[in-house]
Amino acid sequence: MPITHGVHALVWTGGWSPDEARHAIAATAEAGYDLIEIAPIDPTGFDAEMTAALLQEYSLQVSASLGLSEDTDVSSEDPDVVARGRERLATALSVLRDSGGTVLCGVLYSKLGKYAGPATERGRANSQESIAWLADKAADSGVTLALEFCNRYETNIINTTQETLDFIAAVGRPNVMAHLDTYHMNIEEHSFREAVQAAAVAGRLGYVHVGESHRGALGTGTIPWTEFFSALTEVGYEGIMTFESFSSEVVHRTLSNDLAIWRNLWTDNRALARDALSFTKSRLAAATGRA
């Protein structure tokens, strides 16, 4: 099974009205991708039926990612906040399922943002229990969860592949996988190769985000792409690989601020997306040739 190549919706649009959804889905298909990763950060009112119809029209697959807010943080010690978080996750799961997707990824386990201190034991337990709860719901509709560890400025629950694998072991559900993002790995890992191998050996390598060190165009930053793609090829990764890039050119009301997107790294998103796909495919082909 070949890798499924995807692109994050925020390359195209910061909203999801019928016009914005059509624009994003058409542009994704036109750029040659197999999949669009939608971002139902606030899944209430997200039109899954309209999304599913558009995906069918353009023959595209879909995944969904989100991060929680302060008010819906399942790693909070406040049971009311955790309850709101679970409700949000359950709604996002429905949106993903009804749009036709089978993988829900991102920062499902905590707030996406800077914490003032380390995670507490109670907070971590609340997070793990919530993910176990969501995983059981997801299993009912054949959905896999992929937990995206983030750098230290965006979560205090999991910052490395190993911490993610330990968290997944504690959750103890078969449909919870690790989601590796090169942008975060670049800040926190000591070795891209060892991180990929550890996730693969654990049987939990479930999702990949390819993003540059500055979140701009692939190949223009400092990510060790040769090492990363070689490692993925060596372990035979066959899942989804989504290109993620953010610029002040396309702004989402909350996500852009949570990710600290303050400057303009590109203006032409069509060229950006096309170049990212050809970069990824050619580097993967080169890695296969070396293997």
Ligand code: MN
């Ligand atoms: Mn990511």
